[in-house]
Every structure is written in C-alpha cells, then in structure tokens.
Amino acid sequence: MEHLSSVKNSCRLLKFFLQSPSKELGVSDLSRKLTLSKGAVHKMLATLESEGFIRQNPATKQYYLGYTLLELGNQVLKNHNLSDFVKPYLERLAQMSNELITLCVKDERDALYVDKIDSQYPIRFNVDMYRRFPLYATSAARVIFAHCNLSLIDDLLKEDIRTFTPYSFKDPEAIKSRLLEIKQQGYEMSSNMRNVGVTGIAAPLFDANGEVSASISIIGPSDRMLPLKEKLIGQIIEVTKEISSQLGYHG
Amino acid sequence: MEHLSSVKNSCRLLKFFLQSPSKELGVSDLSRKLTLSKGAVHKMLATLESEGFIRQNPATKQYYLGYTLLELGNQVLKNHNLSDFVKPYLERLAQMSNELITLCVKDERDALYVDKIDSQYPIRFNVDMYRRFPLYATSAARVIFAHCNLSLIDDLLKEDIRTFTPYSFKDPEAIKSRLLEIKQQGYEMSSNMRNVGVTGIAAPLFDANGEVSASISIIGPSDRMLPLKEKLIGQIIEVTKEISSQLGYHG
DNA sequence: CGAAATCGTTCTCTAATAGAGAACATCGTT
DNA sequence: AACGATGTTCTCTATTAGAGAACGATTTCG
Structure with missing residues (x-):
C-alpha cells in the first residue's frame, strides 16, 4: 500500500x-x-x-x-466522549485528594493527557496537556502500557528508551518486569521517574471489551503523596473500578 | 503558482x-x-x-x-502571545462587569474567539471557542471588520450573507454603513444579531502598525447589559485603549 | 432467507504532478 | 561592495495522484 x-x-x-x-x-x-x-x-x-x-x-x-x-484540535476534544463521561469521577478524586488528577489516553505508541483537574495547593504539580510521551514514561502511561499486547511492548522497548530524570527506567527488561507487576497489582505507583520529587499513582480504565486505552492518575509532590499512599491507592482503585463497570466492563 | x-x-x-x-x-x-x-x-x-x-x-x-x-491545535494556542498579554486585562473587565469577556481575532476572511472569561452569573451567555464565523456576524468580529481594507469588505459582502437570527444583517449596504459608524465611534454594540436576547459590546485592539486584527468584547443577556451600557462601553474603551498603547500603538 | 445495495479495500492505468535542482530576487552582514 | 543567507520561481522528468472498475464483506430489505 x-x-x-x-x-x-x-x-x-x-x-x-x-x-x-x-x-x-x-x-x-x-x-x-x-x-x-x-x-x-x-x-x-x-x-x-x-x-x-x-x-x-x-x-x-x-x-x-x-x-x-x-x-481541528478543538474538534478532537469535542468528539472525545470519554472526557465528558469521566469528568465527574475526576472531580470526586480531586475533592478527596486535593492533588492533580489526570485522564491519560493511549494513541498508537504514545500516551497523552487529555483532561485534568488541578490541585488547589499553592505548591502543586502541573502536566503538559495534549503532548505525546512514551508509554513507559509516567505512571499513567505505564499502567496502560502494562495491558498492551506483548508484541507492542517488545517492539517499543527495542527502541531507544527516553529518560527524563536520573531515576527513569532505562533498561528494557526492568520496564518489562515492572509492567507485569503493574498488571498483577492493578495499579502503578512511582516517584521521580518523570520529575524528581513527584509521585504518581495510576489505575487503568477497562472498556466493555476488556481493553485498556485510558488511565486515571493522582500526581503530586512526593512529600505530600507518600504519607497518604495507602489511602490514595484505595481511592483511585475504587473510582476506576466504578468507571470501568459503567463502561460495560465485567471483570 | x-x-x-x-x-x-x-x-x-x-x-x-x-x-x-x-x-x-x-x-x-x-x-x-x-x-x-x-x-x-x-x-x-x-x-x-x-x-x-x-x-x-x-x-x-x-x-x-x-x-x-x-x-497541533494546542501548539497554536501556545504560540499565541496575544492571549497571555491580554489576559490580565480580560480579568479586569470580567471583574468590573461580571459578564462574558472574549478575545476575538481575525484569520483571513473569518473571525474566531481565542480566549474568554466566563460570567459568574447563574444565567450567562456562552460562546463557541476556536470556531470560525464570518467577519460581519458578531460585534467582536464587526469591530475588526470595520478596520479592514475596503477591498476585503467589498469582496466578502459580495458573497451570500449568512444570517443567524431574524435580526441579523442581511443587506450588504446596511453592513457597510454600519462598519463606517463603528469606525467612527470606536466601538460596536449590537443585540440579537447572533443570538436573540444577547447583547455584545466590542472595541478594537490596535497594534504598533495601527492595524486591527483583534478585539475584546463584553457579551451577556440584553436585560442585564442594556441598563448598564454607558458604563460598559466606557470600561471596554478604557481597557482596549490601554492595551493598544501597550502594544505600541500611538493613535 | 436470499437478493440487492452499500460498505471499505484493492487494483490497474495514464494524465497529471511531485519534487530535485538550478536560477533569481532580496535581504542583512561583513 | 561582496558575500551569504533568505524566500521565491522556474524547468524538467521520474513519479504518482486519482478515476474507475472489481473485490469481498456487511448490512438492508423484500
């Protein structure tokens, strides 16, 4: 062709x-x-x-x-029903945690944030919206990556790994074993991978076909996030499960 | 070519x-x-x-x-310095009027809103952002249109006039004479042209070359806008004059 | 249930053109 | 004044863009 x-x-x-x-x-x-x-x-x-x-x-x-x-870009957003559907849940998470909440989607070999609710703290983390980054780069992306075909995973990890901080994954095998972990435990939490001092907690959204093409994450300064990690993990899992079942997922 | x-x-x-x-x-x-x-x-x-x-x-x-x-659409917004520059002034106008404030720009034969601040009233008017409409359609656009080359004006008015309400201009000559008025008085106020029951007040932004390619407008329900029209006109003219002079215009 | 319509996709073929490269006009710099 | 950079315009041919027909897969409808 x-x-x-x-x-x-x-x-x-x-x-x-x-x-x-x-x-x-x-x-x-x-x-x-x-x-x-x-x-x-x-x-x-x-x-x-x-x-x-x-x-x-x-x-x-x-x-x-x-x-x-x-x-045209605005039209893409308008067409994007998932954001409208998910928005109330993001707001609930934002109220519970008062940290940055994001909606992340997969597009081919990349991920991008398509919606967010900012934290109200004076010191807060911010993400670049609507910009591509590799599927292995952030918690929100990795939790999607973990549910991709093995062929895509291998394919992508064959290429050069882009690192963002000294703590970023750089070994393909390390990423791969982390992806297995993520899939098993149902969420991902990591610190300093994309930005030093920042911790993200992410969980996947399953659609009616059992596919994962989006995720929700809570992101904030590690010193605020880590003491509350059990609570935050519980909250994000609860909310993403509810969304998934609303999307028609019976898992 | x-x-x-x-x-x-x-x-x-x-x-x-x-x-x-x-x-x-x-x-x-x-x-x-x-x-x-x-x-x-x-x-x-x-x-x-x-x-x-x-x-x-x-x-x-x-x-x-x-x-x-x-x-790409997001990149366009990022590149758009005018929005960043004008934002504080929009906020000032929003505080003064508590109605919808917009920043409107010209692109070839069309206009589009590229920034706004929403009203806080429970009943408020809303505009479609980032969508093209004809230069004769709204107050914000007409105030730009009024400062365009006569050749562009004639060219555009030769085509079919799109009307949005029963009160929209539909006669080319009527539009043309209104444009002269606008240019003379330095602002535009109109009701029911784009949406019935809605009034817009708009004034142009002049750049260093004395060109007008953007405008600011206050838009709201006519029953709230009309009683205050003198005050609002004064405010928008004051603010747009200040922006223009900051942009290097000495007129 | 089967015929017909419609869909997306693939193919062939030639008139049209995409793109390299050189030449030109116009800058600002040295 | 000469140079080097720019954006623009030209020519020319190997490439290809796009019409139209044919394909298999769905969907629609009698």
Whole structure:
C-alpha cells in the first residue's frame, strides 16, 4: 500500500513545529530538517497556507501554524466522549485528594493527557496537556502500557528508551518486569521517574471489551503523596473500578 | 503558482469533519462530499492515519480526527502571545462587569474567539471557542471588520450573507454603513444579531502598525447589559485603549 | 432467507504532478 | 561592495495522484 508522498511530507512538516523551539520556521530550515528541496517545501507551505493550516509572517517571511489547526484540535476534544463521561469521577478524586488528577489516553505508541483537574495547593504539580510521551514514561502511561499486547511492548522497548530524570527506567527488561507487576497489582505507583520529587499513582480504565486505552492518575509532590499512599491507592482503585463497570466492563 | 492537489484535498478532507454533525465519517461519504474517487479518499485517509492525523474505528471501519491534531491545535494556542498579554486585562473587565469577556481575532476572511472569561452569573451567555464565523456576524468580529481594507469588505459582502437570527444583517449596504459608524465611534454594540436576547459590546485592539486584527468584547443577556451600557462601553474603551498603547500603538 | 445495495479495500492505468535542482530576487552582514 | 543567507520561481522528468472498475464483506430489505 503506497502512501501519498506529498501528504505525508506535509504532515511531517506540520509536526515538525511541535518539536521546534521557535514558533516560526523558514523554508530553508524546514527543507534541511525534512531533507526535501526548498522548492518542494515552499509548494507545501503555499498549499497549507491556502487552507489555513499555515500562515506566513509578512515581516519575517517565515511560517507558523494556522488557526485551522486550532479548530481541528478543538474538534478532537469535542468528539472525545470519554472526557465528558469521566469528568465527574475526576472531580470526586480531586475533592478527596486535593492533588492533580489526570485522564491519560493511549494513541498508537504514545500516551497523552487529555483532561485534568488541578490541585488547589499553592505548591502543586502541573502536566503538559495534549503532548505525546512514551508509554513507559509516567505512571499513567505505564499502567496502560502494562495491558498492551506483548508484541507492542517488545517492539517499543527495542527502541531507544527516553529518560527524563536520573531515576527513569532505562533498561528494557526492568520496564518489562515492572509492567507485569503493574498488571498483577492493578495499579502503578512511582516517584521521580518523570520529575524528581513527584509521585504518581495510576489505575487503568477497562472498556466493555476488556481493553485498556485510558488511565486515571493522582500526581503530586512526593512529600505530600507518600504519607497518604495507602489511602490514595484505595481511592483511585475504587473510582476506576466504578468507571470501568459503567463502561460495560465485567471483570 | 500551482498547489499540491493531494495536500489540498487532504486539508479539505480534514476540515470536512468541522462541518459534519457526526464525528466518524466513511470513505464513501467523504468521496461523495469531496467529489473525489473512493480510491483517492482511501489513500488520503491511510496516509493521514499513518501520521496520526486520522484514526480508524476498527468496529465501524469509519474514520475520525486523530490526537495529533489536538497536539497541533494546542501548539497554536501556545504560540499565541496575544492571549497571555491580554489576559490580565480580560480579568479586569470580567471583574468590573461580571459578564462574558472574549478575545476575538481575525484569520483571513473569518473571525474566531481565542480566549474568554466566563460570567459568574447563574444565567450567562456562552460562546463557541476556536470556531470560525464570518467577519460581519458578531460585534467582536464587526469591530475588526470595520478596520479592514475596503477591498476585503467589498469582496466578502459580495458573497451570500449568512444570517443567524431574524435580526441579523442581511443587506450588504446596511453592513457597510454600519462598519463606517463603528469606525467612527470606536466601538460596536449590537443585540440579537447572533443570538436573540444577547447583547455584545466590542472595541478594537490596535497594534504598533495601527492595524486591527483583534478585539475584546463584553457579551451577556440584553436585560442585564442594556441598563448598564454607558458604563460598559466606557470600561471596554478604557481597557482596549490601554492595551493598544501597550502594544505600541500611538493613535 | 436470499437478493440487492452499500460498505471499505484493492487494483490497474495514464494524465497529471511531485519534487530535485538550478536560477533569481532580496535581504542583512561583513 | 561582496558575500551569504533568505524566500521565491522556474524547468524538467521520474513519479504518482486519482478515476474507475472489481473485490469481498456487511448490512438492508423484500
């Protein structure tokens, strides 16, 4: 099955803005990074601009992401029924713990947070919403990862492991055995993996088919989280079980 | 200048999800609506799926917008400095009026709300964020429209006027003369144009070049807004003048 | 229950074009 | 003034985009 090359390259172009530190990018820069000719990149940009996906700064002649992408991104959120369904449960957890509560979903080989309720503490942890990260990187992601096919797990762990702190997993085998643990005990708790001094507790959401494609987590400073860990683990398991059964899961 | 046809068609395909009532669309449906062959649409969808812009529901075989678009849309918001800059002023207006405050921007021939602060009243008006609408449709948009080139104005008013209520403008000449009024008095106030029983008051933001590409508005139920209109007009003009001068405008 | 319609997918084929590369115009810098 | 960077425009051909037909699998309906 062949893909449309120019479409694929345009998608790569747009996504390049996600990993670029500057919000405006030039033709030459893009052509180098994407290893495409300047002419080709220019034609792609012109086409994307005509559809509102890209705009050009008249002053700098450089290009930036257009509002049409904002419209489309918002549509993705609107389509996402799970958030609406889960929201009341997140709020309940937030009230019980007063820490950051997140809803995390899987997308192919990545995970991302699609909803959250912030803690009310003056010192609180914050997550980047709507940004991809590896399935092994955070508690919320790992608890989903643990329920994935073994083939996906092996496949992903074959690649280079991205570490975020000195305490992050870096050995594929260590991750794999942790995933087994997670699956057995039904939740995941970890500290310092993604951010030093931060502890996350996460539990999976099962849908009617018994599949796990989302998770809920409580995240906060370790000094507040660890003393309450038994209580928090109990709460998150209770709530996620209730959601799963509401989703039609009989496990 | 030729555009890349497959890229253009893929953009059209993605945008079609914005105007579709259902969040999942099939190949046949899309091919009919876009007047493209099923084979071509299928190839586009497969390519977009490989880049995370589209996903397929295995159960229904239909397609829906992917999380990558959420990432990109979020990036657009992050890049948008104006919101950060303007936010404190919006909050000030919100405190003063306790009605919905919006930040509206122009994008080509459309306008969209990119930021807002909700009213605290139990009965309050709400706007769709990040959705395009015509430059003549709302107070917030018209106050921007009034400062556009005459060529753009004439161009846009040549097309069919979309009306939203029985009170919406539908005559191009009426709109044009209203735009002159707006430009002269420096603000716009209107009722029932977009939603019956709703009144909006809007004033433009001038940048350092004296251009208007954004506006701020106060929107609420007419029965609360109208008795206070002098006060509200004064407040919004005061605040927008302050923002404009902070943006480097000396007018 | 079986026929017919509709679906998504795959295939073939050629007219159309995507993309490399060179040339050009316009900057700001040295 | 010359240079190096940019964005833009051009030419040209190997590639491919997209129409249309055919496929198997579902679903619909008589």
